[in-house]
Amino acid sequence: MAQGELIIKGGFIVDPTRKINGDVGDVAIKDGKIVEKVSSSAKVIDAKGKVVMAGGVDVHAHVAGPKVNAGRLMRPEDKLRAGTCRSNMAQKNGYRMESGFSIPSTFKTGYEYARMGYAFVMEAAMPPLLAPHTHEEIHDTPIIDEAALPVFGNNWFVMDYIRKGEVENTAAYIAWLLKVTKGYGVKVVNPGGTAAWAWGLNCLGLNDRVPYFEVTPAEIMTGLMEANEYLGLPHSMHVHQNDLGNPGNYAITIDSLKLAEGIKTKNKFGREQVMHSTHLQFHSYGGEGWGTFCSKAKEVMDYVNKTKNITIDLGCVTLDETTTMTADGPFEHHLHGLNHLKWTNVDVEMETAAGVVPYVYDPNIKVCDIQWAIGLELALYAKDMDRTFITTDHPNAGPFTRYPRVIKWLMSKQARDAVLNSFKHKDKVLDAISLHTIKRELSLFEIAQMTRAGPAKCLGLGAYYGGLAPGMLGDVAIYDLNFKDMPRDPEKIEAAFQRAACFVKSGEIVVKDGEVVSNGHKKTVWVNAKMPENPQVTRDVTQAFTKGTYTMDIRNYPVRDYLAPHPFVIEYDVEA
C-alpha cells in the first residue's frame, strides 16, 4: 500500500455502487484507500474529459497454477504468435519481459490486467494438492490482487460426506481446506464428472451416479451450496456445470440453476446469490448435433433474470486462436477428438483432474460464430447487470486481453454487425442466433456494473473493491473516453479500455498513458472461516495421509506463509 495523498480531479465518475453515472467530480486517496478529502499538498491527477471507474474485478480467469503452466509448456508456438516481447515500453522502462498470447507469462498477465485498469482477478480453479505452486505463480504476477478458488466438486471427502448427508462435516472440511490452501471459496467443475473420468466415464446428466461414491451431480451441487451457506463464506458456490460445450445442453443448464431455488443466502459480506454459474456461453446451446447447433441464450437468461439468487458470467468467445484448459478432464478429451490437436491430461489424486487442448475459434466456421453470438446475447438479454459479469473464461473462450473488445461489442451494434457481416456462413449463422435482432447497446454504467460493482459484490468483496466510496481500496482506473460525447468509432472504445490513461492501484500510479510504470503492491486474498475443531473431519483427513490414500505427507500439503507473502485475509467466526 502506497503512503501519501492523491486526488483524481474533474473526471466523469461512473460508480454503480453509489449510483453515480457520469457526474463530474474528484476521487481522493490517502494511504492506499479512498477518502472524503485530502490536503492541498496531495498529488493531482487531471482526469478532465475522461471516465473514472473503480479498478476492474475479474470473477473468473485461469491465470495461475499447474494447468496454466501445462498450457505454457505445451504451447511454445503461443509465445511466437504473441509477437515480439522486447520492444514494449515496460521492458524499456526496466520491467520484465512479457511472453505468450493466450497463456501469457505471469509478468505479462499482471501488466496486461493493469493496463486495462483491473485491480483484482480470481483464479478460478486451484487443485488443492497443487496449491503451493498456484500461490508461487500468483506471487510472481505483479500489480493485481488475486485469490484462488480450490475445486471441491470431485473431491473424495466431499463426495463421501455429501453421500451421507453430512452438511456440517462438509463445511468443516471446506473451512480446513480453504485455510491450508489459502483458498477463497468453493469451486465446482463438472460435479462428479471429473471423478467419473478416473474410470474413463463422465456425468452428463444431473442424476448420473458417480462410480463408487454413488452421489449425483445434483446432490454434489446442493450439498456444496448448503455447506457454503452453513459457513457463510464471502463467495457462493461457483460452478462450471455438467455437459459443457454440447449441443442441446441448455436444458440441463436450467435444471442446474434451479437447484438454487430452495437455498437461502447467509453471510455478512453483502453477497445475495447462492450460486455463481460461470462461462454460461458454453452452457446455452440448442440443437441436436453440430448441424442444428443454435443459441438458447434467451431461454437461459429468461430463467436467470427472474431468479435473484444466482449470478452468472459470460465466457464470451472472441474468435481467436486460444488454449482451452479446465478441470473438466473428460471434456478436454472429447474436444481433442473433435479438433485432433494436442492434448494434455492430468490426474490430481483424490481431488480433481485437468486437461489442456489448443483451440482455434475460426470465424469461417459456423459453430464458432454461433458461440461468439451466444456470449453477447446472454449479456444483452440480461436485465440485472449487477448479476451478469464480463469474462472470456480466460483462456478458454478467448484471452482476457480481449475484454475491451467484448465491451466494444456490447456497447456498439455497429461493431457487432461488422463482425456478423464478415462471416463466411452468415446466413446459416443468422438462422441459429438472434443477436442481429437485438438493438440494445450497453452504457458505461452497465459496463461498470458488469466489471466492477457486480463481481465485487458476488465475491463478497464489495467493501473493498468495485466502487469508489470512502473506505474502499484506492484502485482507480481512468479511461480516455468522454462520457458526454462518446466516440462514433467503436474501435476507440476498445482502445480506451485496452490501455487505461491512468491506473492507480492501492493508492499508487501503476499505469500511465497505457504503460506500466510500477510493479505495484500486489495482495493475495484468502478466507479463514474459523470453526470449532471437528474431530471426525480431523480424523478423516489425517487418516487419508497416514494410511496412504494420499501419496504425500500431510506436512507438505499446506501452503506455507512464505508462498503468499502479502496476504489479505478475510477472517471471521462461523456462526453455527
Place this chain on the structure above:
Amino acid sequence: MATVTLKPIKTPELIFEGYSITPDNFAGKTAAQIADLPGHEGKILMRLGDFFEISGNAGETAADTNIVITGDCSRVKYIGARMTAGTVTVNGNADMYVGGWMKGGKVHIKGNMDSFCGIQMEGGELICDGDAKNHVGCAYRGDWRGMKGGTIRIRGSAGNDIGTFMLGGTIIIEKDAFIHVSTHAEGGTVIIKGDVEGRVGGQMVKGDMYVLGKIKFMMPGYQKVDTVEKEVDGVTYKLDHYIGDLGERHGKSKGQIVYANLYVPAAA
C-alpha cells in the same frame, strides 16, 4: 534491380539476430538507413551497421532488391526470414532460421546452414550449397502447421526432423539425412537422394517421400503396394511404392482412403 552489399566487419560476441536482413526491410532505403536497421545481440538492441559495412542503396520494392553478404554469417540468425520477394545471397555460412516463414523471393546460402532453415515457409526458394543441420522446413516448436509452400534445396546433407507437420511445398536433400522425415506431415514432398537412418514418415497422414539411397530402419507402419516408374527431380527411376503410416488417421477422397506415399529404389 539494385544490389545492397553487406561486408561482415565484426563477429558478434553473442549470436546476432539479423531479422532486418530481408529485401522487404531494405526496400526504399539508402545504405546509411539500412545500417541503422535494428537487430539484437542477446537483449541488447544493435544496428546492422555494428556488424556489417553496407554499400549500395536498395530498390524501391522488395522485388527490386538483391542483398549480397560477402562473408561468413555463422553467428547471424534469421537471414531472409519472413521475406516476400527479392533475393538474399550469402557467400559463406549462415546461422539458424534462414528463410523461416518466407513467402517469396530467393535465398541462396553458398556455405552451410544451421538448424530451422525454411521453417513454416509458405513460398519462394531457399538453396543451400552446403549442409543444413536439423529441422529443415519443419513446423515451429509446438506448432501443428508446418511448411505450406515453396522449395528448399540442400545440396549437401541434413540432420533430423525434416518437414515435420509439412502441409505443402518441396524439400530436396541431395545427400544424406539422419532421422525423422515428414513426421506428422499432411502434404508436401520430401526428396532425399542419399541414405536415411530411419523414422521416415512416422504418424504421416498425407504427402509424398522419396528416398533414393537406403533407409537403414524402415517404419513398421508402411506397407509395399506396387512398383512404379516415376520422375524425381528430373530423373526417372523404378521405385517401390509404400503407403502409410497405417497407424495414423487418414482422410478419404472419392471413396478411397488417402495414405502418405513412400518411394524407394525398386528391389532388384
